[in-house]
Amino acid sequence: MNxxxxxxxxxxxxxxxxxxQVFSKAEVTVTAKLTIKKLGLTSALLMLKENEIKK
Structure with a gap:
């Protein structure tokens, strides 16, 4: 908005x-670029169910 x-x-x-009303009808596409530098540094598991993954 800003x-x-x-x-x-x-x-x-x-x-x-x-x-x-205008924003609710807008088509929005998000593209993310990321780099994983180190693994295993969090205590919580990041697990998604198959139906939560959008392709």
């Missing part, structure tokens, strides 16, 4: 009134 407000101030003026 990014849109700063980058597109004129469009934001018309979007802010209905932001919840």
């Amino acid at each position: 990014h849109i407000r700063r980058k597109y101030p004129h469009q934001w003026k018309s979007l802010k009134k209905n932001w919840e």
